[in-house]
Amino acid sequence: MNRRFLLTRRPHGTPVPEDFSLVEQPIPAVPAGGLVVRNHYCSLDPAQRGWMDDVPSYMPPIALGDPVRASTVGVVHASDNPQFQPGDWVMGLNGIEDYSACHPGAFTMKLDITQVPSPSLFLSAMGAVGLTGYFGLLDVAKPQPGEVLLVSGAAGAVGSAVGQIGKIVGCRTIGIAGGPEKCRRLIEDYGYDVAIDYKGKSVRELSAEIRRAAPGGVNIVFENVGGTVMDAEMLNLAKYARIVLCGLISEYNLTEKYGVRNLWPILTQQATLYGYLVLDYAPRFAEAGAVMAQWMAEGRLRIDEDIQEGLENAYAAFMRLFTGANTGKLVLKIA
Template sequence: MSANRRFLLARRPHGEPVPEDFSLVTEPVPQAPEGGFVVRNCYASLDPAQRGWMDDAPSYMPPIPLGDPVRATTVGIVSSSNTDEFQVGDWVMGLNGLEDYSVNQAGGFTMKVDPSLVDSPSKFLSAMGAVGLTAYFGLIDVAKPQPGETLLVSGAAGAVGSAVGQIGKILGARVIGIAGGAAKCRRLIDDYGFDVAIDYKGKSVDALAAEIRAAAPEGANVVFENVGGDVMDAELMNLAKHARIVLCGLISEYNSPEKVGVRNLWQVLAQQATLYGYLIMDYAPRFAEGGAAMAEWMAQGRLRIDEDVQEGLENAHAAFMRLFTGANTGKLVLKIADGL
């Protein structure tokens, strides 16, 4: 391409992001700086965390500056280079932006990947990327479910949740998933092998808590939390003694101008539970270990990772909003270009 399209953050969203919060501009293709290289982005990950990065609020990463491209993990090909560390034609994965071309410096977050290991480079954004590895390390290292224990997963039909449930089954846990709608609940059982699927839609906190209790009368030993709000309140009323809660996401809160929070946090005290704030970035040095395990389980047919691939930077806003309407049917990926 002779131009670089860039999907920029034009203003801070208030509540749900709208198209006017962004702008799609065209600029010249950047040149590799001294000691750096340029990546032609082919696929970009669309994740709930990006909504938080759009706000000017304290977080584990700085806010996206206004006028910059929306930050995203991408996989692509080095198109020009001024460093021996990366050669033209190398496939790489790194934290870049929703744009055709991204400038990188050697020594940053970008790492080489081998496309021969996967059926599509997009897998480095799902099974072999942050999504799959979030599930892997969140269970293997943080929650440590034991055979026979009960694992309760919210957002269970989402990219992370569906992987969490399947890994939980591999580890010998009994797995209960909470998802929105009958179709997603069927997928939990038929496609991902969950033991129980619970539909949260249209239910009060008390009604949802009662349904969880019926499925797990002795309480959940592990809760993998992706949703927050009313769903988490219902879960908190069903903790086993010394339960471990992995707080991975709070998607119900991300578009809410006034944060609701949870009201039943006292159950953490009552059940002597552990609440662990979990970020995958801490495990970057061990990504190869996790990726190898995920690849082996997929090769054995024990792990299924679905992708929802949307196409075109011009469709970035519509694609991103699929996360919040529940329209996505797997890990949400934006295809920007074909591999060269």
């Protein structure tokens, strides 16, 4: 049988268990020209919360009654395609379920797991999360040595990668995170030059702390949080700053969106705000993944994973994203 984690109701605000159901159905048949994958790991990401809403987005909403969509890594169970044989490891965009029927394409690709300690790394360092940091910083923001890089959600999976890549290319890095433990990790684990705790601070107080860390202003903002954190950041832009808008996790569960209030400095500082999706870089994933693997082998890049186990724990594991409980890239181990 195939266990499937289905979206059965559109969440209103913070998702609750009643929005989902775990069902058992027959293992799907092999589609013509396609394959059936036994999923071993799936990625849990804030973006999945947006896909649950029936609103226009860069991807269609998850249909009610369908499994929650996720990046997965698994093994070919059966195939009707000569390019994929049973036993091959593959990565794809499938459902949170034991078995997924899929076709080869932009999101389904074969993996060589001999190059990594764990296949889960294709969902973290060498998957969309690590590569979000890689392309967003290097290709979109185009950092220069000596520039000041400010990252929100800096202890998260994307933010921790961005800060370390920034150090590799010669930036001064400032990370914003919630709580003393996460700020400790920013300095000790991810090499940030400055860690700022946003909790309990007003926009004015947080802005003043950023200004003390970067009195000449910030050249690059890598934005993962939005809300009042982003408002404080906007008050500290250097001239011609670049803002990479990667995520707005503070707003995903709000029924009334906060929005950004401090846009005026983008005009006065002649800054540029980029809306950024890593999907545009899918054809270059292998190229960047090789660089990330090399940096890890050299000890220049640390990628932490928070692996939760069991498909039956999918809801509880997913909610760790919004409580701040996860301590690295959140992955659900299914097999």
